[in-house]
Amino acid sequence: MKNAVVYSSVTGNTRKLADAICDKVGAQYCGKPCDEALEAENVFVGFWATRNSCGEDIKGFIEKLSGKKVFIFGTAGYNNTKEYFDEILNSVKVVVPDSNTIVGAYMCQGKVSDTMKAKIKDMKPEIFEGIKEKLAEGEIHPDENDINGLLAEIERVNL
Secondary structure, eight states: OOEEEEEOOSSSHHHHHHHHHHHHHTOSEEESOOGGGGGOSEEEEEEEOBTTBOOHHHHHHHHHOOSOEEEEEEEESSOOOHHHHHHHHHHHHTTSOTTSEEEEEEEEEOOOOHHHHHHHHHHOHHHHHHHHHHHHHHTTOSOHHHHHHHHHHHHHHTO
16 A cells, blocks of 8 residues: 555544545545554654644554654644644654654644633633634634645655
8 A cells, every 4th residue: 555644633624634635645545543554655644733742543553653654744723823833743743653754744723623612711711812813713724725735745745
């Protein structure tokens, strides 16, 4: 198997990116983490940001990778800045075993679930007030520009 796209998505943001990658690279596997995907030469690993990293399901999958070309992609609900995205991507990159080659990475904003917004508002109203505009901005992401940016990055790394 040449290409596998593995992802975790709660609100559909990361899945939207994964679907675009699957179409672009003609992935033989596109879905949740599974051992079948470990057979691919090129593995695209997608996640939704939680605690400035990826979730345990994706970490567990990444730790099993060996001798692969890895492209990491993700979505985060707020703070739509390159610095913030780089911080998250770097925290995921350190999980990738040294036997693999990280060929690229991409991250963009995505919408935050209503459940999570309510949780933030209830538990930390002062933080919610400071980020509510960014959360509202996230409602339209990932948009066409985000997907085009992702696909351009994939073309750049030539996978």
